[in-house]
Amino acid sequence: MKSSIIRVRIAPSPTGFVHVGNLRTILYNYLFAIHEKGKFIIRIEDTDQSRLVPGAIENLLQSLQWAGIEGEEGPYLTKDNKVKERGEFGPYTQSARLDIYNTHIKTLLDKNKAYYCFCTKQRIDDLRDEQRKQKLPPKYDGFCRNLSKTEVQSLLNSGTPHVIRFKMPENKQVIFEDLIRGQISVKTKDMDDYVLIKSDGFPTYHFANIVDDHLMKITHVLRGDEWIASTPKHALLYEAFGWHAPVFAHLPVLLNKNGKKLSKRDGDVSVQDFIDKGYLKEAIINFIALLGWNAGTEQEIYTLNELTKQFSLDNVHKSGAVFDVDKLDWINGMYIRKLSLDDFYEQCLPYLIEAKLIIEKNKKLVIKDTGEEIKSSYLKNILALEQTRIKKFTEVGEVLEFFFKKELDYDPKKLVWKKSNKTDSLKNLKLLEKLLNEINESDFSSENLKKLITALLQENNIDTGSMLWPMRYALSGRDNSPDPFEIAQALGKEKTVERINLAITKLM
RNA sequence: GUCCCCAUCGUCCAGUCGGUUAGGACGCUGGCCUUUCAAGCCAGUAACAGGGGUUCAAAUCCCCUUGGGGACGCCA
Numbered sequence: 001m002k003s004s005i006i007r008v009r010i011a012p013s014p015t016g017f018v019h020v021g022n023l024r025t026i027l028y029n030y031l032f033a034i035h036e037k038g039k040f041i042i043r044i045e046d047t048d049q050s051r052l053v054p055g056a057i058e059n060l061l062q063s064l065q066w067a068g069i070e071g072e073e074g075p076y077l078t079k080d081n082k083v084k085e086r087g088e089f090g091p092y093t094q095s096a097r098l099d100i101y102n103t104h105i106k107t108l109l110d111k112n113k114a115y116y117c118f119c120t121k122q123r124i125d126d127l128r129d130e131q132r133k134q135k136l137p138p139k140y141d142g143f144c145r146n147l148s149k150t151e152v153q154s155l156l157n158s159g160t161p162h163v164i165r166f167k168m169p170e171n172k173q174v175i176f177e178d179l180i181r182g183q184i185s186v187k188t189k190d191m192d193d194y195v196l197i198k199s200d201g202f203p204t205y206h207f208a209n210i211v212d213d214h215l216m217k218i219t220h221v222l223r224g225d226e227w228i229a230s231t232p233k234h235a236l237l238y239e240a241f242g243w244h245a246p247v248f249a250h251l252p253v254l255l256n257k258n259g260k261k262l263s264k265r266d267g268d269v270s271v272q273d274f275i276d277k278g279y280l281k282e283a284i285i286n287f288i289a290l291l292g293w294n295a296g297t298e299q300e301i302y303t304l305n306e307l308t309k310q311f312s313l314d315n316v317h318k319s320g321a322v323f324d325v326d327k328l329d330w331i332n333g334m335y336i337r338k339l340s341l342d343d344f345y346e347q348c349l350p351y352l353i354e355a356k357l358i359i360e361k362n363k364k365l366v367i368k369d370t371g372e373e374i375k376s377s378y379l380k381n382i383l384a385l386e387q388t389r390i391k392k393f394t395e396v397g398e399v400l401e402f403f404f405k406k407e408l409d410y411d412p413k414k415l416v417w418k419k420s421n422k423t424d425s426l427k428n429l430k431l432l433e434k435l436l437n438e439i440n441e442s443d444f445s446s447e448n449l450k451k452l453i454t455a456l457l458q459e460n461n462i463d464t465g466s467m468l469w470p471m472r473y474a475l476s477g478r479d480n481s482p483d484p485f486e487i488a489q490a491l492g493k494e495k496t497v498e499r500i501n502l503a504i505t506k507l508m
Numbered sequence: 509g510u511c512c513c514c515a516u517c518g519u520c521c522a523g524u525c526g527g528u529u530a531g532g533a534c535g536c537u538g539g540c541c542u543u544u545c546a547a548g549c550c551a552g553u554a555a556c557a558g559g560g561g562u563u564c565a566a567a568u569c570c571c572c573u574u575g576g577g578g579a580c581g582c583c584a
Contacts, residue, residue, distance in 0.1 A: 013584050048583055121582075128581090135509035137580060163582055181513070190511050190580085198582040205584050229512055229579035252514085259576065287520095290533095294521050298532045314524085317514095320577065324519045327534045337547075388547040417543070468543035480545035 006038030008220050009074075011209065013045045014056035017270035018063040020323070021224070021254040021262055024288040028251055029222050030069045031289070031311035038219070042074030043212060044093040047202045057083055063271045067281055068304055073216075089216040094208050101203040104211050104241075105164055105196060113240040114196055116152050117144040118162045140165065140193045164197040166206075166237065174232040179220075179249035180316050186232040194233055206230060210237045213246055222249045222313075225320070249313055252292045253320045262323050278351060278393030283332035291321040301334055333391040344387055345380050348396045352379075355397025357404045367404045382490050385482040403490065408477035408499065412506040417469035425470045426507045428462060432471055433500045441493045446485035453485070474503030 008029045012022065033040035042064075046052055061077045064070065073087025085092050108114040117140075128138040145167065147155075155162070172188040196207040203211070213221060228250045238245040254262040262269055268277065274284055286302050295310040302310070339347065352358045358365050358374065365374045382403050383396075390396055402408060416425045435456055439449070457467055472484035475496065481487065488496045 011584090015584075045584065051583070117582095124582085132509075137510040139510095139580080161582095178513095184512070186512065192580075195582050200582075202582085204582070209584090225513080226578060226584090232512090250513090253577080255577085257519085261577075290520065292520090296522070296524085298522075300521090300533055317521085319514050321521090322519055324534070327520065330534055333547090386546090389545070463543090465543045470543090472543060476544090478544085482545085484543075 006036040006219050008033045009041040009043050011043045011045045015051045034308040035311045039072050042071035046095045116162050117165045118160050161199045163195045165193040168193050176235045214243050218246050220247045225250050225253045255320045255322045279332050280335045283335045287328045287331050292317045329391040351393045351396050370406050385486050402476045410477035415470045415473050417465045420466035428467045429504050444493045446489040450485045475499050
């Protein structure tokens with residue numbers, strides 16, 4: 001009975017992709033479990049057969065794997081991407097537990113805590129319409145509540161469709177303790193004789209959830225806010241069975257910019273969408289962990305490991321948190337800057353291919369515009385210049401495009417620095433061209449170029465800007481870019497000179 | 509309509525036993541650096557929803573109002 005080990009579960013229904021809000025609930029469950037040295041369990045709640053989406057379980061498990069979150073019990077993905085189950089409290093998929101629900105509903109029926117209801121869908125709908133019209137709370141009226149045993153038996157014998165409802169006790173105050181919100185109290189007169197078993201023989205969430213949580217020895221239920229109103233129903237069910245209820249903790253929801261619950265209507269909210277947009281898992285996890293929780297310190301950047309060490313339900317907020325993309329971008333930028341160059345390269349490559357700047361040909365990388373083969377070491381040098389400049393990987397294509405163009409297309413007027421003029425710019429570029437031509441290919445490093453060009457400026461008494469701005473513009477064709485010396489080094493002598501020449505032509 | 513829950517800068521969070529110039533971060537603005545943009549550093553901007561209590565003292569405790577959210581399915 002008394003088990004000191006904490007067991008928490010996540011109970012997703014396989015009805016689509018994993019939403020960031022789900023991911024946060026999952027994350028908090030995981031953090032709590034690991035922090036408390038407990039068990040983290042996955043259970044699939046597929047009792048609504050009409051809403052099942054093929055591949056949703058695989059998608060869920062992949063998303064967890066991506067996030068670095070692993071369940072100790074329940075379904076998992078094998079190396080060849082098959083779904084298998086592990087753990088001693090299985091099966092962990094509700095559709096495989098129908099027998100269990102059947103034996104448990106019998107106990108409730110025998111205890112007179114539940115009853116058969118033969119009301120048609122039509123009657124229930126009409127009833128609710130009428131109640132709404134009269135501005136009454138919609139509720140089942142208990143029509144079948146007191147059917148005699150013989151009436152029930154004969155209806156069952158004739159195969160009349162039916163559901164099984166919970167017999168809500170009358171005039172009772174239900175009080176439960178929520179770890180985050182404290183005591184919550186509801187009167188049974190405000191609750192319905194809700195359905196336990198549907199007419200297709202499948203249990204509802206309310207029933208299956210309670211039976212499974214009990215059988216799987218779940219000690220803490222951390223779930224979304226939207227369940228708070230159903231928790232008294234659940235508490236009553238535990239009571240009807242004579243079971244101890246787990247500890248409940250209802251997590252605040254994620255909101256959109258308008259303060260409404262974040263939903264599909266707000267655009268891309270699935271975890272996959274964020275991955276596609278070029279966010280790092282570390283950034284997403286860090287960000288959503290902080291939405292509704294903090295350690296009481298001023299730390300903003302956390303690894304998953306640090307989170308598991310510091311996480312506590314004591315510091316979880318009660319109110320919903322707005323999902324602010326600006327802050328996500330900032331955090332993502334922080335993580336991008338921390339990446340090693342190799343990792344940064346690995347992350348960026350798919351986006352460069354996606355942006356159609358680079359194509360893969362016979363396992364070689366080729367610049368699409370020029371057809372030249374490109375070495376990964378070269379690509380890394382270029383990427384290094386942008387690592388502090390992007391906030392998400394989707395930006396890498398645009399910002400790097402100029403490196404891969406055969407010929408740059410820009411407005412010649414832009415070659416002139418704001419404090420300079422056309423004549424000087426042209427003169428300076430010609431001086432620069434002459435100098436560059438004299439430098440050996442092997443000496444074309446940014447440091448050396450900087451040294452030589454600085455000397456050139458001093459020698460001729462030229463303003464830094466009136467030389468470096470045209471140079472930078474000639475090489476990048478962009479208002480904003482990295483340092484001209486860095487670009488020149490990355491481009492190499494030939495292309496650098498070529499671009500300077502082009503600029504001279506454009507200015508003349 | 510009924511029930512439940514929530515309320516500190518624009519946003520995310522500190523402020524958990526009542527006493528703070530109400531703190532940090534994102535964003536925004538300005539500065540430094542500087543050839544541009546980032547990055548980095550520095551500075552500034554901005555909040556206790558309102559009203560009553562309790563108290564020597566309230567962002568903090570209590571009540572009301574207002575505002576917001578959620579639930580009221582044979583969905584989860």
